Amino acid sequence: xxxxxxxxxxxxxxxxxxxxxxxxxxxxxxxxxxxxxxxxxxxxxxxxxxxxxxxxxxxxxxxxxxxxxxxxxxxxxxxxxxxxxxxxxxxxxxxxxxxxxxxxxxxxxxxxxxxxxxxxxxxxxxxxxxxxxxxxxxxxxxxxxxxxxxxxxxxxxxxxxxxxxxxxxxxxxxxxxxxxxxxxxxxxxxxxxxxxxxx
Amino acid sequence: xxxxxxxxxxxxxxxxxxxxxxxxxxxxxxxxxxxxxxxxxxxxxxxxxxxxxxxxxxxxxxxxxxxxxxxxxxxxxxxxxxxxxxxxxxxxxxxxxxxxxxxxxxxxxxxxxxxxxxxxxxxxxxxxxxxxxxxxxxxxxxxxxxxxxxxxxxxxxxxxxxxxxxxxxxxxxxxxxxxxxxxxxxxxxxxxxxxxxxxxxxxxxxxxxxxxxxxxxxxxxxxxxxxxxxxxxxxxxxxxxxxxxxxxxxxxxxxxxxxxxxxxxx
Numbered sequence: 001x002x003x004x005x006x007x008x009x010x011x012x013x014x015x016x017x018x019x020x021x022x023x024x025x026x027x028x029x030x031x032x033x034x035x036x037x038x039x040x041x042x043x044x045x046x047x048x049x050x051x052x053x054x055x056x057x058x059x060x061x062x063x064x065x066x067x068x069x070x071x072x073x074x075x076x077x078x079x080x081x082x083x084x085x086x087x088x089x090x091x092x093x094x095x096x097x098x099x100x101x102x103x104x105x106x107x108x109x110x111x112x113x114x115x116x117x118x119x120x121x122x123x124x125x126x127x128x129x130x131x132x133x134x135x136x137x138x139x140x141x142x143x144x145x146x147x148x149x150x151x152x153x154x155x156x157x158x159x160x161x162x163x164x165x166x167x168x169x170x171x172x173x174x175x176x177x178x179x180x181x182x183x184x185x186x187x188x189x190x191x192x193x194x195x196x197x198x199x
Numbered sequence: 200x201x202x203x204x205x206x207x208x209x210x211x212x213x214x215x216x217x218x219x220x221x222x223x224x225x226x227x228x229x230x231x232x233x234x235x236x237x238x239x240x241x242x243x244x245x246x247x248x249x250x251x252x253x254x255x256x257x258x259x260x261x262x263x264x265x266x267x268x269x270x271x272x273x274x275x276x277x278x279x280x281x282x283x284x285x286x287x288x289x290x291x292x293x294x295x296x297x298x299x300x301x302x303x304x305x306x307x308x309x310x311x312x313x314x315x316x317x318x319x320x321x322x323x324x325x326x327x328x329x330x331x332x333x334x335x336x337x338x339x340x341x342x343x344x345x346x347x348x349x350x351x352x353x354x355x356x357x358x359x360x361x362x363x364x365x366x367x368x369x370x371x372x373x374x375x376x377x378x379x380x381x382x383x384x385x386x387x388x389x390x391x392x393x394x395x396x397x398x399x400x401x402x403x404x405x406x407x408x409x410x411x412x413x414x415x416x417x418x419x420x421x422x423x424x425x426x427x428x429x430x431x432x433x434x435x436x437x438x439x440x441x442x443x444x445x446x447x448x449x450x451x452x453x454x455x456x457x458x459x460x461x462x463x464x465x
Contacts (some may be wrong), residue, residue: 077362
């Protein structure tokens with residue numbers, strides 16, 4: 001599969017950034033809050049105006065339709081968002097294996113969104129994203145509101161998906177133990193620069 | 200049948216009632232007396248002025264004069280649509296959006312009613328054209344401003360949801376669909392409600408006016424039905440158009456939500 005290549009990327013006050021993530025690799029990004037990690041992720045997903053280029057393999061972001069790009073290069077926001085009353089309305093199909101791995105059975109589809117905990121919603125948002133079969137993942141602190149047991153489940157699912165489909169993953173995380181478990185590489189965003197950290 | 204002419208004394212007696220209401224308001228410390236008096240004076244002055252304008256237009260039936268008045272009405276309505284929104288689109292776009300929707304919908308409909316349905320001669324006969332356009336435009340303005348206000352405010356409040364939907368690969372139209380539908384409904388509902396209530400709960404002003412002026416009630420009723428259909432259609436089409444144009448303007452060619460195109464009034 002294809003790696004993610006970012007060149008001369010500038011968003012608002014930050015940048016330019018040059019880096020790439022090979023297929024099958026997980027690049028963890030950390031750094032003080034307010035340095036623009038989320039901005040960077042949103043720019044890679046082409047959700048906000050930016051300068052520079054982002055390519056998935058040979059394919060530049062600007063060469064494909066925005067829907068196709070965001071379908072392939074999928075962003076999981078720090079806070080999951082829901083717009084219908086029940087969980088089920090947000091899903092087109094039901095991958096029972098994926099649901100089961102994160103601790104849900106089919107009855108979850110009838111649950112009301114407002115009655116789910118933040119952690120449950122976050123896990124369900126991850127399932128929703130993976131069911132679309134993305135070709136690159138941008139994860140913005142996906143386990144920040146999830147308990148330890150489920151954090152590990154989510155990490156495993158992402159690693160599995162990453163290995164099986166041989167795709168690049170960009171993961172924003174601050175927890176040292178987590179970084180050790182998931183990272184192929186680790187960079188710190190500080191003072192508008194990406195600094196490689198030894199693992 | 201002739202209308203009983205009102206004298207200045209008659210109006211002065213009615214004005215006394217307003218004066219009295221103001222005094223009651225002062226004693227209750229409602230703090231509205233000043234606003235009430237100013238509004239009352241404005242009513243008298245503005246209506247007298249438009250009376251003079253109409254008198255002039257009736258005596259000088261000419262397409263040019265009609266066009267001039269219609270344009271002024273439209274531009275003022277466009278300004279009003281902007282003023283009633285909490286977060287209007289910035290720049291000339293915001294003004295053009297509401298004005299264009301109202302223009303397309305109410306002008307086309309009024310023209311249609313004048314030429315095809317009523318068949319006045321000439322078609323721009325001010326006695327028919329001005330009241331018709333005025334009523335259609337006034338209600339369309341309400342609908343459009345309600346719809347746009349809801350659209351921009353909801354898009355602002357739910358920006359995280361919209362962005363999350365875009366992030367899942369949805370088209371902008373899908374990402375804003377729930378908000379856009381709700382906005383259109385909000386714009387259309389006042390007219391639908393007033394059609395449902397007409398005659399039972401409320402006696403529409405135009406019909407009442409015609410009856411006061413001596414028209415046979417059934418004639419007045421027929422005109423009122425025509426007007427209400429026109430107003431509802433005009434409001435409906437303008438609301439749909441304004442919501443669609445507005446929703447489109449919230450996104451750029453890469454389907455990104457561009458809330459900086461709105462300006463916030465503080």
